[in-house]
Amino acid sequence: MSLTDGDMATIWLTLRLATTVTILLLIFATPVAWWLATTKSWFKGPMSAIVALPLVLPPTVLGFYLLLAMGPNGAIGQFTQALGLGTLPFTFWGLVVASMVYSLPFVVQPIQNSIEAIGNRPLEAAATLGAGPIDRFFTVVLPLAKPGFMTATILGFAHTVGEFGIVLMIGGSIPGETRVVSVQIYDHVEALEYAQAHALSGVMIVFSFVVLLMLYTFQRKRKAVGMTYGR
Amino acid sequence: MADNMEEIKKATTSAQGIQARFQLGFGQSAKTHFELDVEIAIPGQGITAIFGESGSGKTSLLRCIAGLEKNACGCLHVNGELWQDAAVFVPTHKRSLGYVFQEASLFEYLTAMGNLRYAIKRNNQTTNPELLEQVIGVMGIAGILSQLPEALSGGERQRVAIARALLSQPKLLLMDEPLASLDTARKLEILPYLERLRNSFNIPILYVSHAVDEIVRLADHAVIMAQGKVIAQGGITQLFSRADLSLGVSNEVGAILECKVMERDKQWHLMRVAFNGGELWLPNVENKQNTTQRIRVLASDVSLTLTPHTDSSILNVLSGEIQEIINDQDPAMSLVRLKVGESYLLARLTQKSLQKLALTLGKSVWIQIKSAAIVR
Numbered sequence: 001m002s003l004t005d006g007d008m009a010t011i012w013l014t015l016r017l018a019t020t021v022t023i024l025l026l027i028f029a030t031p032v033a034w035w036l037a038t039t040k041s042w043f044k045g046p047m048s049a050i051v052a053l054p055l056v057l058p059p060t061v062l063g064f065y066l067l068l069a070m071g072p073n074g075a076i077g078q079f080t081q082a083l084g085l086g087t088l089p090f091t092f093w094g095l096v097v098a099s100m101v102y103s104l105p106f107v108v109q110p111i112q113n114s115i116e117a118i119g120n121r122p123l124e125a126a127a128t129l130g131a132g133p134i135d136r137f138f139t140v141v142l143p144l145a146k147p148g149f150m151t152a153t154i155l156g157f158a159h160t161v162g163e164f165g166i167v168l169m170i171g172g173s174i175p176g177e178t179r180v181v182s183v184q185i186y187d188h189v190e191a192l193e194y195a196q197a198h199a200l201s202g203v204m205i206v207f208s209f210v211v212l213l214m215l216y217t218f219q220r221k222r223k224a225v226g227m228t229y230g231r
Numbered sequence: 232m233a234d235n236m237e238e239i240k241k242a243t244t245s246a247q248g249i250q251a252r253f254q255l256g257f258g259q260s261a262k263t264h265f266e267l268d269v270e271i272a273i274p275g276q277g278i279t280a281i282f283g284e285s286g287s288g289k290t291s292l293l294r295c296i297a298g299l300e301k302n303a304c305g306c307l308h309v310n311g312e313l314w315q316d317a318a319v320f321v322p323t324h325k326r327s328l329g330y331v332f333q334e335a336s337l338f339e340y341l342t343a344m345g346n347l348r349y350a351i352k353r354n355n356q357t358t359n360p361e362l363l364e365q366v367i368g369v370m371g372i373a374g375i376l377s378q379l380p381e382a383l384s385g386g387e388r389q390r391v392a393i394a395r396a397l398l399s400q401p402k403l404l405l406m407d408e409p410l411a412s413l414d415t416a417r418k419l420e421i422l423p424y425l426e427r428l429r430n431s432f433n434i435p436i437l438y439v440s441h442a443v444d445e446i447v448r449l450a451d452h453a454v455i456m457a458q459g460k461v462i463a464q465g466g467i468t469q470l471f472s473r474a475d476l477s478l479g480v481s482n483e484v485g486a487i488l489e490c491k492v493m494e495r496d497k498q499w500h501l502m503r504v505a506f507n508g509g510e511l512w513l514p515n516v517e518n519k520q521n522t523t524q525r526i527r528v529l530a531s532d533v534s535l536t537l538t539p540h541t542d543s544s545i546l547n548v549l550s551g552e553i554q555e556i557i558n559d560q561d562p563a564m565s566l567v568r569l570k571v572g573e574s575y576l577l578a579r580l581t582q583k584s585l586q587k588l589a590l591t592l593g594k595s596v597w598i599q600i601k602s603a604a605i606v607r
Contacts, residue, residue, distance in 0.1 A: 125338075126349075129396075130399055132324045135324075154484055
């Protein structure tokens, strides 16, 4: 029971995909989370629902619409073609875009919750000390919302590693380009290569356990620190 | 009030002092609706107390001045600088102010020194090391600079917060009941630091409080607020000698006199102090640098006689004239305002005595003062 070169390639591809998606999501989801945490607009409800949609929709539904949108006649497809990038389905970057949609709530929600927990006071205190809005974001929001950002990073990464349905819809199974671990396991099983499927599945179980262990250990530590507030 | 306003405006020329006018409404329903509608003029130095009961709008006024209430309309000049009017709204971070909140509101992830540095980095001025040293010294926080806020006591946290506000080198320091979240022992611990702050730094301070004892000890001027409006403003001695304001609960009502120490009597441990209208003997306090003392005479410690009594144990007897008689909340009592030379005293008497002695406006009386407290 050992991993073949093909298996290793899928592992590296999966890690590359998850890393790319996590970094991009942190950049993209932070303003969304900030807006959701601070807005009083009527649009907050609809926006929250849109962000949360991937939590409830079957990945095939998301994948189907993304496939249409990124296809030659879809809005995203037209746009990428106009930029001279061709179409995204069945490419690595197509997978990145699809994964970002799929993992969005897992990154937005922890950040949003931790920003909401900060409240106004630290920001007001910073403003009275001469800190402008951007300064306040980096010197007050980021340090205070750090647990939220940590949780968002871990969840976003792990959730991207664990996706299957949407990859199959958007990416197919092109070695080195879109064939991630979950798809490779599926292919092994289809080909009745159970030993290979076992090996890769085992890796996934260990990985998932370690990630969740990290998450909960980290959250418990934060809570203990939070308890010693004031005296 | 109107003439006071003129007086203060004259004293605070356009280049000096703080002139503010604000309107701000909260709450939609009639039940929760609160409206702030104030106009104040404050001298550009010393401590000005903003006094009033909870919900009178003190904190809202302070937040308006800091620019933390974005919906407030009005105008604000601070020492000749325009901070707000119909067309201009200088955002909080561009106003040269320091703000001390009720809770210390330190950045929990920075040490005490880190909190001070946060202010120093952003004050747009050069902070010479002597100032830093002076602030740390005055606030007595040298020993705790490396600690995180969570390791500090409530009083220490508040002292760090005050030091942090000072190090932004503000033109105006706003303090919102900095002692309210502390117990009595901690309050007594911090009050001397606030007095040193007043004496060491030449920054005008707006000090919100509902505690009469803090105000008479710290403030030079006061703005009295009720239900979102200013009901009186002016010098502290003048305000506290008014019978109609009844500042604080009835047993706290009392006049303030600024006195000069004339003589110290070693034999009887007394000192003779003079105010604008008479002299008093008080228990001697050995306080070499203070040649002026602020004395508070509670209305309940003052009694009146029609003839001078020589067979009384009361040491301080003054002659004065009845200026005003006001009914107390307690139907048995009344509050009498007395003119003594150029100063005023208040006496809390029963209605019965008032009638028995036939006390009326303009009548000359002898004033017996049972005790007087040195508040500063």
